[in-house]
Amino acid sequence: MxxxxxxxxxxxxxxxxxxxxxxxxxxxxxxxxxxxxxxxxxxxxxxxxxxxxxxxxxxxxxxxxxxxxxxxxxxxxxxxxxxxxxxxxxxxxxxxxxASGTQTLTDVVIVGSRSTQIRSNVETVAPIDVISVRELQASGQIEPTQMMNMVAPSFNSARQSLADGTDHIDPATLRGLGPDQVLVLLNGKRRHNQALINVNGTVGRGSVGTDLNTIPVAGIERIEVLREGASSQYGSDAIAGVVNVVMKKDTGTTANLHVGQFYEGDGANAQLGVYHGIKVGSKGSIGLAADVRFREGTNRAGRYTGPVYQNWNVSQGANESTADWLARRQNLYSQDQALITQNNFNLENNILVGNSDVNNFGGMLNGNLKISPKTEVYFTGVLNYRQGQAAGFYRYPYQTTQNIPEIYPNGYLPEIHSTLWDRSGLVGIGGEWGKGWRWDLSNVIGGNSFRFDIENSLNASQFALKEAAPTEFYAGTVKFNQNTSDFGVSKDFGQQIGVQSFNVAGGVSYRLDNYQILAGEEASYRNYAPESGRGGGAQVFPGYQPANEVNETRNVFAGYLDLETDLTDKLLLNAAGRYENYSDFGGNVAGKLSARYKFAEFFSLRGTISNGFRAPSIHQRYYSAISTVFVSVPGQGLQPRQQGTFRNDSPVAAAFGIPSLKAEKSTNYSLGITSQLLPNMTLTVDAYQIDIRDRIVLTGQFQRGTSAVGQQVSALLDAAGQTDVQAAIFFTNAVNTRTQGVDVVLSADYAVGAGTLTATLAGNLNQTEVRGDPKVSETLPSDVFGNVLFNRQERGRLEWSQPRSKFTLGGTYRLSKFSSTLRITRFGEVKTFDPNSAQLDEDFSPKTATDLNVSYRLNKWLQVTLGGNNIFDVYPDKLEVTQYPTANNPTSLDNSSFGRFVYSRTATQFGFNGGYYYGSLAFNF
Missing domain, CATH: 2.60.40.1120 (Carboxypeptidase-like, regulatory domain)
Incomplete structure (x- = not known):
């Protein structure tokens, strides 16, 4: 019906x-x-x-x-x-x-204000970047997150490697905060989050972001980046800012074809985007877009130097002398080397460290129809399908608890195959009644699902089946669905009260969130022989169990009031307040006061004081899983562990004293200047401070062991019936942080010869620090569990895993049918901290990447572009602590996992794939 x-x-x-x-x-x-x-x-x-x-x-x-x-x-x-x-x-x-001018990174904006006054980003009370589709395509990238990473200074996104599902989705952040602290809008309406929660050791560990790569590039008109907390205007998640993607609906046909490859000879990319817009009646339009992307994987792994067939990396026995121990190691090492030679084992290619392999198919429908002179119906639909393939750690023959030698006598590299579906539909109606009353009613329904299929794997506990044991498994699916209804009205009372503008906007919204976990097939998670000591479930990613299954729903009611006025021709004021009530944890109030004062045409001062919030995602509240992770063990390198992530409301969490999740709350301050320095030059400088209280993190691992802490963990897990789990982690409001920084955008335009040069210098400086001691268990002593709940590795991840600075100097020269863009981007320092030893900490120095392309318009409908990204083939610093243990030197420190890692996989500035060259054709009919 x-x-x-x-x-x-x-x-x-x-x-x-x-x-x-x-x-x-x-x-x-x-x-x-x-x-x-x-x-x-x-x-x-x-x-x-x-x-x-x-x-x-x-x-x-x-x-x-x-x-x-x-x-x-x-x-x-x-x-x-x-x-x-x-x-x-x-x-x-x-x-x-x-005429050519200074509108780089400036344009009329939608996000950040509900007033109908026309303002560019140098006239608004908040700092806003506007990125056109032309700039996105000139980046030489094919995915929205990577495009924005190269052109928006405060935006950061680096692809992850060996991180399970996160290999297939790029976490995206703003101002150095988390992926879940930036709100994404599509045509000004809230967009749903991804279903996947980032639980591995990546940027944004424990967070739930929004997958921008589900949006077809061919359908994007521009992207607006509001670099300021806006919870009072848009609700939860907008602590760091807002990204608004505006879709096309103009008439005509365009197409873009891109092909490229990395200098190393791998990582080939191909993208075809087609857009077609038509008129409907005399005043309506419908735009259709299709986008196909093929991304080949890359591999930058090093030569493996660790044990393969015989585990010579053994610990010293309690009654064993050092000499006997070293002799035993040397004997095992000699046996191992002989078997490696005998079996012709490939030490160069037994792990994949780099981009995952992804095929992406997307489509868009976007349009508007006038049904009366003052009433319009609008609609947007986006559909995306993605298939991905990534790998985990190699399972070597000596790892007998993870292998069935009859199937894989030389070990195996298990693979994660992902299937993602993303869909959303927006229908709205709005217009004007009476004398200037504007109204808008809309509904957005959207959802995202992530299916895990494991291949080239096995369930080691099925060793009795030998060759008949299965090697492929369906491991389960996670889903997130959201429905948001909004109604708003506004009116400008400026003329009635004798000022240039006095816009009053208010509205209500209702949102329904639904989160689901569907269990995998039995063999993907079951341990068929727990007494054997072998690992149960599919290697690399044990499937979701029936105990993990969940189908939870929550609702959110909200109301807001937004006032904006040009009180004088020099003073602009904005005030906003919003109340939201969540069915699962209660209510919250957020407010904002902003002002801009124009001292002269060439100088304005603007500032904001606000408070914000981020509600715990429904994923963080109800997610649970058992997974195989590799952890750093002193003296033993990376070792596999069966790790349980337990629900926040579970008996296990209660036993460990983990309290119920509550909202993160923030206080935001910003102060900036905007200036028309010269007729052809603009400058904006904005400083900010963001204090976040009760920030939600994923704890460190509470591991079984022989120490006092390990024995307590064992007792708690056994009492909860989790006898197969070796470690436990939880979501909890653990820390307070302060982020301080400065954004700078300088744009200029000059006549150079017979052509024009448009140049932009844009930069972001930011620093996040954890303030005070982490909040610890309510029932267990802090001296026992405090450093486990939030260890030094997690502290380093919050403070140093993303560049603390990023500066981009870009210029485009246009001369008749010829144009060329040169962009130089400097990525700041990043660091990694080891959870146990400061000797394993790593510092990675700033790096600069240079991009160049040249375009020529052959005729009115075809433009050809040749270009390169990172044309000087710059790589991040290599790992320094790579003196891996040997048979004769077992105490060496190793960050490379026996040489497998050349570059850090946990803190990356811009990836580690090297230079890339490409060509593209742009058609315009």
Whole structure:
């Protein structure tokens, strides 16, 4: 029945769109120098919700009511024009020629304000970057997260390796905070989170982010990055800021084909994106996009030097002399080397350290339909399907508890195969009634699922089956679904009270979150012979068990009030407040006060004081799993452990004294300047401080052992019936942090010869520090468990795993049909801390990557680009503590896991794949 309603609604929309009135503004926008059409120009009408963009031919049509209107034309890289026009039951034609100017990283913005006043980012109370699709494509990347990583200074995203599901999703952060502390919007509406929770040793460990790579690049018009806490405006997750992805709906057809490969000869990429937009009736439009990406994996592993067939890396016996111990090691080592030679074992290629292999297919539908002169229906649909393949650690023949030699006599490299589905649908209706009352009603439904299939693996506890034991397993699926309904109204009372503007906006919303874990097949998780000491479940990723299954739902009610006024022609004020109530933990209030004062045309001062919050994700509250992880054991290197992640409300968590999760709360301060230094140069500088209380982290491992702590852990796990688990971790509100930093954006535009040069210097400095001691167990002594709950490795991950600085100097030179972009990006220092020994800590110095491309437009519909990223083939520093243990030197420190790791996999600045070259074709019909 629901489908019939949808078809009926569409039929009505088409009927009404044909009956719309004919008052409109139309015309073409061109480059003032070359006369070529400019697609994607933003056209906005002051004090209304009306706006559009030019199509691929530079044409636009803008339905307007009778009366005078102020219309603004803006485009990245060009000076903005504002025109006054009057509509009187007629159609007005207005052609515009835009001159190159200083609009790099500036544009009319949607995010951060509910006022209809036209403002660029140098006029807003909050720092905002606007990144056009042209800039995204000029990055030479094919995925949205990596595109933004190269062009937005405060944004960071580095691909992860050997991190289970996180290999297939790039964690993305803002201002050095967590992936779950940045809110993502699509066309101004909240976008759902990913289903996967990052539980391995990566950036954002324990967090749940939003997968930007599910959005088809071909359908993106621009991306707005609000670099300021906005919980009072948009709700939970907006502590660090907001990313708003605006989708296309202009008419015409465009296509882009990209092919490239790394200098090393692997990691080939291919991407094809196609967009087509059509008019519907006289005042509506629908845009369709399809995006296909193929990403081959990379491998930067080193030569393995550890045991293969005989484990010579043994500990000294209690009654064994050092000489006897070393002799025993040497004997085993000699046997191992002989077997390696005899079996021709490949020490160079037994692990994959680099990008996972991913194929991505996406589509988009986006449009709007006028059903009356003052009412519009809009809709957006996004569908994404992804298949990925990544590997874990090699299981060597000597690791008998993890192998069945009849199947893999020389060991094996288990693989994780992922299947991701992501879908979302937005339907809204809005317009204006009475004298300036604007209203909007919308509903967004979306979901994400992540399926795990394990191949080239086995369940070692099925050793009795020998060759008949299965080697492929379905390990389960995680799902997250969200439905958000919003209603808002606003009105500008400026004229009534005698000021330029006084916009009042308010609204309510209702959100429903649903989280599910579906168990895998029995053989993926069961231990069929616990008395054997062999590992149960699929190696690399034991499946979710029936005990892990969950289907939990929560609802969220919210109400907000937002005021913005140009109190004088120099003073702009904004105040906002929001209340949200969660069915699973209660309510929260967030507020904000912002101001901007224009001292002169060339100098303004802006600042904000606000408080924010991030509700515990439903994933963090209900996730549980048993997994095989490799942990650093002093004197033994990386060793496998069966680790349990236990629900926050579980008996195990209660036994360990882990309290119920509550919301993270923040206090944000920012102060900045904006300046039109010269007619062709703009500058923004914004300093900020973000204090976060009760930050949610994933604890360190509470491990079984013979020490006092280990014995307590064993007793607690056994009492809870977790006899197969060797370690336990939990989610808990453990620490307080302070993040301080500065964002700088300097844009300039100059005539150079017969062409123009547009240049941008953009940078971010940030520093996060853990303040005070971590909160520990409510029932267990802090001197026993405090350092386990939040150890030095996790502290280092919060403070140092992301670059503390990133600066980009970029310039684009345009001359007739020729253009070239040069971008130099400096990534700051990162560090890693070992959980047990400061001697294993690593520092990685700043690195600079240089990107260059050259484009030539062969004709009006085809542009050819050749380019390279990281053209000087720069790599991060290699691991320094790589004196791995040998038969005669068993006490050496090793960060490389017997040479397998050349570069750090836990703190990366920009990856470790080296230089990349590519070519692309851009079609415009």
């Amino acid at each position: 629901r489908k019939h309603y949808y078809f009926l609604l569409l039929g009505l929309l088409f009927f009404f769109s044909g009956a719309a009135m004919a008052q409109s503004l139309r015309g073409r926008v061109t480059d003032a120098q070359t006369g070529e059409a400019l697609p994607g120009v933003t056209i906005a009408v002051a004090n209304t919700t009306t706006g559009t963009t030019t199509d691929t031919r530079g044409d636009y049509t803008l339905p307007l009511t009778n009366g005078p209107h102020q219309v603004q034309f803006s485009f990245i890289g060009y000076n903005t024009q504002i025109r006054e026009i009057t509509i009187n039951n007629n159609e007005v034609t207005l052609n515009i020629a835009l």
